[in-house]
Amino acid sequence: MPVEEALLPKDLAAAEGMVNVQINGVWHRFPKGTRLIEAIGKSGDEVPHYCYHPKLSSPGNCRMCMVEIGMPARLAPGAEPTYDDEGYLPIQWMPRPAISCATMVSENLGVRTKSTLVEEARHGVMEFLLANHPLDCPICDQAGECRLQEFAVGHGRGGSRFVEQKTKKPKNVDIGPRIRLDDERCIMCSRCIRFMDEVAMDPVLGFSERGGYTTLGVHPGRKLDHNYGLNTVDICPVGALTCNDFRFQMRVWFLKETPSIDTNCGTGINTVIWTRNDQVYRITPRENNDVNSCWMPDSHRLNFHYLHGQHRLTSSLVRDGDHHRSAPSHNAAGKVASALKSAPKGTAALVVSSRLTNEEMFLAKRLAEKCGISAIATVPREGEADDYLVAADRNPNTQGFLRIFGDQDRAATLQSLRDDVRSGKIRTLLTLQEDLLAPEAGFTQDDLEKLDFLASLHLLDNGTAAAADVVLAGSGFPENRGSMINVTGRLQRLNRAINPPGEALTNWEWLATLLRETGADVFDGEAAAFKALAASDELWQDLTLARIPDNGIQLYETGIKIPLVERERERIARGEING
C-alpha cells in the first residue's frame, strides 16, 4: 500500500538527506556522505584508527578501524522486501570485516564494533604493527600520547610471538630544520604525507622500498622546511616525527594543558599551551573549524622562548641617575601615575599596543580619561598574508582596538604622535607593551630623549626600557587572561597558563594599580572589566568572559576570510573529507 510505504524509516530519512544505520543493534540517522568511522564516533562508540584523520583523505592503509558490516540481502527477481516491525530490512552480515574510514554510510547498513570478528581483526593488526616496532618507549617523546601505546593496551596481546630480528631502518634522520624522523617507529599511516600534499600543498614526503622495509623519507634534494611542517608532528600517531624544539625537553604527562589563543597575528589561532612549573614547553594547535582547522604555522608555535629568555624583566626598574635600580612595584606604579596626573593638559600621551586584550585596553582607556590624556596611538603591524592561516595584520587584537578606541586611521595617529614628540608638545609618554624603537613604531633614540618622562610597560628589556624613567615588568600571552577579537570579527578568550616570573605582574594588574593610584575605581578582575565593557557595546551585551565558548563566538563579519579554512570547506563540500 503506497500510504504505508511512505512512512518507512528509509523514506523519512531520505526526505532529510539522511540514512539509517544500525550500530551495535541501535538505529541511528546520519547525513549522506558521512564516513562510517565518523558515524560510529557520533554514536558514542570509538573505533581505534591510525591513518584516518577527519581533515585528510582516507587511503585506508592502517587497517586498524575494521568493523563488521552488513547490508540487506539483494532480492530475488520478483520477490517482495520484508520489513520488520520497525520498518527496516533484515541485515545480512558480511563474512569479513571492512575498514570503517573509507566506507560511507548507506541506507539500512548494519555495523558491529564489538563482535569477536572485530576484536580478532584489531588483535591481528596490532600484532603486525608491533612486530617491527622498536622498544623505544623510555626514550620516545611520544610516550604518553602515543596511539600505538594506547591501542596496544586496549587491543594488543601483551607478549610478542615475533622471534626474528626486527627490521633495521634509519633512526634520528634529519629531514628538516625543525623535525627529526625515526623510521623504525613509523607505522606507515601516511598522515604526514597526505598533510604535506593536501593541506600544506608542498608534497615533500613519500614512501620508498616495499613490504616490511617501507621507509618514509623526503624527496631527494628536498627538506621538510615548510612553515606548516610541524603539524605533521602533531598528527603523527607514533613518535616517528618529533619536534626538534620539544625533543627530550619534558615528558608529556607532566604538562598542564591550557586552551588559549595565539597572539602572533590577527587570525587568533586556537592553541593549547603545555606548561609545567610556570614554564611553557610547547604550543600546539587546537581544533576550531572556523579559525584554524587543526593546524598552526611553525613560526607562531615556536615563538614563546623569549618568555623565559635572558631579556625577560623580572622586577620593575626606576631610573637613578644614568642607570636603573629595581624598585617595589607600588613605588614604580606610583611614580608613573603621579607623572601622568601632574602632566599639563595635552602634554601626555599613551601608546596602547594592539597586542593587549580588550580588558587591558578598556582599563587603558579609563586611565587616559582619568588623567585627561587624549593622545592615544597604537602601532599597526602589517605583514604579508601567507595564503594559509597567517593574516596580513600581525596584531592579534586590532579589531578590539578599533571597537574600544574607535581610531580608524591608526598610522596617521601614530605619525602625529611622533611629530608631537619631536616638536616637544608631548612631554610625558607611557607605552603599553610596545617597543617604541622597533621599526614599526618608528621612534628614534633622540625622540625618546626629548621627553621629560617616559614609562614602559613591557615584558622584555628592550631599547625603550633602557631609555625609560620607569620600567614596569609586564606579562606575556600565556600569563594573561582576557578576550581578543580576530581579523574575521570573532571574539576569543586567552586563558592564563602560567604566572609571571619574579616580581613581574600581569599587564592587567599594572593597569589596575595605575588606575588605583590615580584614585579611580578599579574592577574586581578581568571578568568584571569585560562585563563593564560588554555593557557599553550592544554586540557583546549578553556575554561574560567565562561564557565565551572555547572556540570563540562570531560577533560580526569583517569580510576577511582565512584561506586554509575556505579550502577545507570546499573539500568538505566536494565530499573529499568529512572535516
Next chain:
Amino acid sequence: MAYIKIKRPRLGLFEKLYLPALIKGLRITLGHAISTLRGKKRETMQYPEEKWDDNMPEHYRGAPALVTDEQGRERCVACQLCEFICPPRAITILPEEIPTEDKWAKVEKRPRKFEIDMIRCIYCGLCEEVCPEQAIFLRKDYAITGLTREDMVHDKEKLYEIGGVRTGLVNKWNELK
C-alpha cells in the same frame, strides 16, 4: 565484600589469670640481664663504631642510586618514570640528547641533571620498581647525613658514586641498531 570469621582461642582459667605469663616474661628478661652482667652475652651494639651492615637482609631498602653497567654506560635514559611515580616528589630530572660523537649516541637520551632530595625520599622503592631500564636501585646505605639542605640533595655524580657498577642486567641497547 566477603567476611572471614576468625576463630580466637578460648582461654582457660589458668591463662585468664595472666600472672603466669607475666612471670614467664620476667624470667626471660632476668635471664638476659644476668648473662649480660656476667659478660657472657651482649644484646646492644655501640652504633657508630659497630655496625650491623653484614647482617643486612638482601631486600633492605636504603638510599636510591644510579648504576652503570659492564660497558660503563650510564643506564638511565631520563624517561622520568621515577620522577612521575615518586610519592614524595623527591626526584628531579632534566633530560638531554646524547651528542652524535658519543659512543652511545644510538641511545639518544640521558639525564643532564638527576637529583634526589634525600630529605624527601621515603625509601619506598617505587623508583626501582618502575624503572624500565634497570638503572636505579635501592642500595644498603642508610646513614645519609648532611649539615645543610643542599648536602642532602644527591646529584648525578653522587648517585653514580653510591650506585657503582652493576652486572648481569638486560642490555637491550647492545643489539645492533
